Amino acid sequence: MRLVAKYVLSPLFLILISSNAFxxxxxxxxxxxxxxxxxxxxxxxxxxxxxxxxxxxxxxxxxxxxxxxxxxxxxxxxxxxxxxxxxxxxxxxxxxxxxxxxxxxxxxxxxxxxxxxxxxxxxxxxxxxxxxxxxxxxxxxxxxxxxxxxxxxxxxxxxxxxxxxxxxxxxxxxxxxxxxxxASNASPQGSWIVYIGKSQTKLTLNSNGNASYYSFKDQESYPARWSGSNNQVKMRVYGTRQHYNKDDPALILNLTIQGKHISGTQSSPNPKFKSFHVEGEKT
Known part of the structure; x- marks a missing residue:
């Protein structure tokens, strides 16, 4: 008769593995x-x-x-x-x-x-x-x-x-x-109410590079990141938090800021999506 060795992971070992993953x-x-x-x-x-x-x-x-x-x-x-x-x-x-x-x-x-x-x-x-x-x-x-x-x-x-x-x-x-x-003391930080095509949207740019893209039509907010100078900003908008991928934005906004006025374009890496003009003001 051949003996087969069996190894069983203890609950404590599993807990240690799980705790180290976070x-x-x-x-x-x-x-x-x-x-x-x-x-x-x-x-x-x-x-x-x-x-x-x-x-x-x-x-x-x-x-x-x-x-x-x-x-x-x-x-x-x-x-x-x-x-x-x-x-x-x-x-x-x-x-x-x-x-x-x-x-x-x-x-x-x-x-x-x-x-x-x-x-x-x-x-x-x-x-x-x-x-x-x-x-x-x-x-x-x-x-x-x-x-x-x-x-x-x-x-x-x-x-x-x-x-x-x-x-x-x-x-x-x-x-x-x-x-x-x-840290950068950039003027783009804050909230902007803009029209993207005919849709009203709220863009919020935080001081740490994080941002949010709130669609009044969909009543949904999406995570984003922004970078740039006082008058030129690029904003990358992602899907839901569960599908967040910093290297794969769903939308890209290239924006020009003049005082409290903002304008530019919204495009997407996905060719199925149209490009739209962006226009708005700082709140």
Whole structure:
């Protein structure tokens, strides 16, 4: 009789394999504040919840909010949530820009972003990042840090409120992590309402290179990335988050910016899709 050796993987071994497949991150949570202003609207209660994680060695970030308060008031589209990521005396900020939502209308829609490590944790001035942690320092804080607070900023030009914060907050690092990178202070950042052909669309360009493409017709928002200078921008729009592929955009927008006016073309690598003229204004 021949004996056949059988090897059985223990449940503990399987758990170790599964845990190593996922990178570490600050995790998820929520904070509620009372009697606070958000995007020019007075909120009696505001709750922000977040999920900061990592996937395949890259950071992923998402946050949303809901609030109760001033009726029929919609926060400025330029509103940015700054999550304070902290470990001891070391801290920096992660920026998230959900779609605005009125009081009592539930959670704001937000698309998860995946910034580069050297733009993942930064300081900020108004709605723009200033100095960022270098990649090594950001990875370390992402691993051991936790969200301890949040702040809100928005552009004064996008609201009639006189309560627009004028905030400059720089990240703080320990003596061993002083290397920082100056982030771009590009004017394309913010929200743009444009017509692509006859369809109204909202383009949101965040400071870390992430963007979103919201179709009012479809009532759907799609993840995107943008790059460029103060007056020339290329925006790559992808499909659903499940089919996200940074090397295979569904749409490409080449845009020219003059002040608060934006124009250009939308095309697609797929020859079945037409090219359209893009025209709009910054909100």
């Amino acid at each position: 990178a570490e991150g600050p995790g998820s949570g929520s904070i509620t504040k009372h009697n606070i202003n958000i995007g020019g609207c007075n909120a009696s209660e505001l709750t922000v919840k977040w999920n900061l994680d990592s996937l395949m060695g890259e950071p992923t970030s998402n946050a949303t909010y809901k609030w109760v308060g001033e009726a029929d008031c919609e926060p400025a589209p330029s509103t940015v949530i700054w999550l304070k990521l902290q470990s001891g005396d070391t801290y920096g900020f992660v920026d998230i820009s959900p779609v605005s939502v009125k009081a009592g209308k539930g959670w704001a829609f937000s698309v998860a972003g995946s910034p580069n490590w050297d733009h993942a944790v930064c300081g900020y001035h108004n709605t723009q990042t200033t100095k960022c942690f270098d990649s090594a320092s950001a990875k370390k804080l992402w691993k051991i840090g936790r969200v301890t607070d949040f702040s809100l900023t928005w552009n004064s030009s996008s609201t009639n409120s006189k309560k627009t914060p004028k905030t400059t907050t720089q990240p703080s690092e320990t003596k061993n992590n002083k290397k920082q990178t100056q």
